[in-house]
Amino acid sequence: MTTAQAGTGRTVTTDIPARLDRLPWSRWHWTIVIGLGTVWILDGLEVTVVGNIASRLSEPGSGLPITSGEVTGLAAALYVAGACSGALFWGRLTDKWGRKKLFMITLAVYLAATALTAVAFDTWWFFLFRFLTGFGIGGEYAAINSAIDELIPKEYRGRVDLMINGSFWLGAVFGSLLSIVALDTDIFAADVGWRLTFALGAVLALVILLVRRHVPESPRWLLIHGRDDEAERIVSGIEREIERESGEPLPRAEGEITIHQRRSVSFLEIGRTVFSDYRRRAVLGFSLFIGQAFLYNAITFGFGAILTTFFDVPSGNTGYYFAVIALGNFFGPLLLGKLFDTVGRRIMISGTYLLSGLLLFGTAWLFGQGSLTATTLTACWCVVLFFASAGASSAYLTVSEVFPMETRAMSIAFFYAIGTAAGGISGPLLFADLTGTGKVGDTALAFQIGAGLMCLAGLVAAVLAVRAERRSLEDIATPLTAAPGEAEPAAREGGGKSQGREPDARGSNPATA
Template sequence: MTTAEAETGRTVTSNIPARLDRLPWSRWHWTIVIGLGTVWILDGLEVTVVGNIAGRLSEPGSGLPISSGQVTGMAAALYVAGACAGALFWGRLTDKWGRKKLFMITLAVYLAATALTAVSSSTWWFFLFRFLTGFGIGGEYAAINSAIDELIPAQYRGRVDLMINGSFWLGAVGGSLLSIVALDTSVFAKDVGWRLTFALGAVLALVILLVRRHVPESPRWLLIHGRDEEAERIVSSIEERVEADRGEPLPPPSPDAELTIHQRRSVTFVEIGRTVFSQYRRRAILGFALFIGQAFLYNAITFGFGAILTTFYGVPTGNTGYYFAVIAVGNFIGPLLLGKLFDTVGRRVMISSTYLLSGLLLFGTAWLFDRGALDATTLTACWCAVLFFASAGASSAYLTVSEIFPMETRAMSIAFFYALGTAAGGISGPLLFADLTGTGHVGDTVLAFQIGAALMCVAGLVAAVLAVKAEQRSLEDVARPLTAVASETRSAAV
């Protein structure tokens, strides 16, 4: 049954969400993680590669008439603008057309734009396809987070989300190492190596696209949009695969876990806005605080980290990439090791503590830096400690906004807060922190650290008060679908 053929306006009762949430972890779930979660690696690869190849692109013989400032300035800004626009544009369509259709389309947009970036011969061409690359990536965040949360069982949702969002930093490490090889003129010509880095991103996207063909549409989305028979077939197929993997029958879902909904095809923008900013305004405040806090903390450190190492500690420009790789590893290990605690200890404790700890550690780093007590190695160690907690906290921001709003608004909510955080990081951040960390004055760099730390601590305090206890709870229990019949499913809007 297609979307056009779907019957809406009916009231149906189903236990599909409960059946998905009661599934034990299986090889099928790993297929979902690999097929959907690898987009963050591509994003990390893109961002890091462009920063590392800026110098090469500006050299004579690169095949592109562009300056280093245009690469790190205009091209980076256009990538950010594309990501923000793409998140909002595709986010709306993800809620309307479905998760699978959009996570295939947005990845195809990324693939094509990255491939066309690789054959750039003029500045305007490079700028255009950097924007379109971001446009595809921005849409990926909304479509992928929605699909993952709706397919992964409730008891694993927190750790899986954190691990996937943290994998951005695996891409960052890969981008750093790839750039070293691609920019080696003894291996590749000046006008070839940088093109191969973008071409590799397109090849990886093609592989992921092939894997995604086997990822089903979200049964939760199908159920709400009048395609309950298709949802039933998908869930039954998943259950059969999991039972075959485990060699034993699955336990029955709870008999009182049925959900009654009045099916409909779409929700208006007015209803989305009223739901997010009126009915769930405390949760919206939480989302604002988490995204702004993590965006400014990361900018306080990452904007000018190379300049800090070079200016204050005499680290050669060509060696700063090694320090960045160490920081990136610390960023990935945080969500990997702490993720399970978000499902066991709980969201409120872990979100607030990771934000507060990272903020306090950055305050401590600023104090030590101001006293001249650090060298390049110990400063990097301090940054790793800060980002170990900050990365888990930042990943939990994406987890939070993807699970605390109703099903019908999920992708648009993710898109809105992602665009907010990306804009703060890509627009406000450079304006503020690039100037502070680039002056060469200790006091200015200390101030940059303190601003990022303060906003992170404020966000942690907001989370301590407003964070939702969503651990091991079904999405429908955390936020009742707008289409749900009130007497059947109850969830307090806080």
């Protein structure tokens, strides 16, 4: 690493990003996955448990004067609002203060809010801490995805990111099964079981918090913020650990980058970069998040009502059906993730979006014809969501890797907030009217709307998706702090357009000076 003075900051030439990217998979990387990725299991558990305990909370003797509609309506909306606002609030601080500080703080907020939900004594208390639980989880998305992408080698980044985001559905399976036990009054009293489910979430969060103490700050973030000595110590320590594990010396890293270190990047500069310099990628991010949000609401909103209304499934048995489709969601990213690193991002992102949309169109037609039973409808959903979940997870991967380092967390936060708001606010408002009429045609139309938006997003991805597989983050999007003269990514897409900034952006953007 070489350094030189440059105005108010230093100019640093370093090979640290290349050294991180050339590392073989090791036990150290599994520590990162476990320490950072398991929080999505908690998110899936949270969302599922609340939906499944709604009927118990509204019963006399639950300890709360609350209705089932308030649990699934107002409390759910507050959780979504908390997640959206938390993503934006913590996302900005993640880019400014660092990945590690924020993924510790946001998990601590989640832990405290979940524990306090367990001791709720009135509805206002329950609503307040549902909002704060979402506020912590929303921040987790920005901090965790940023850290994972910057610590995982480029050869594995796609599959690891998809697997981690898809683990939300593993939590959903646990939540479905846990709620069956917790709501059994032969085991727990009516005012105790639901509290224990939240308490368990807090205990699991505490365990994860202890594991996270060993996860380092992102060396890439440290480099840009003037802490290159600390970045060097972290990377050297990782290399020594991996060499001891393998018993072989690591190969020489290829490639350096020169940056001007800066303490912060203005909010205006971030906005101009994402929505002007990278406007095509912004359109891609919007399309992917909105498409998956509406598909999931088309299928899962009113899930229990569809089964009970059209197939006479007892309300107490819907959790078993949900566990099945949750497994389909989990295995999609798990089994297809490697293909995003080998076959490539563009083919896999567009393919999973288009295929899941077309399969949902087919499901809607069969449903409208009266050809399905509760079991075969669930099987259809399971297949649709196998592909849709991989696509939805790739939306998070996309916005976390195609924008410059300095904007990464805020970009994740912004697109996550947009997608979550669309799915958690406008989606339910639209689909509630359709699935609530009890008419087959209206429910089939809900499926078709979700399928159409998913297909549209797939077509956008076929044109705009970036070929980011097995490429360094700095190659995909040149950092704003890169020194003048740093080359744009050499690889070209069809039509001769750079995969970095938009063709007219380089050289005219003051952020690069």
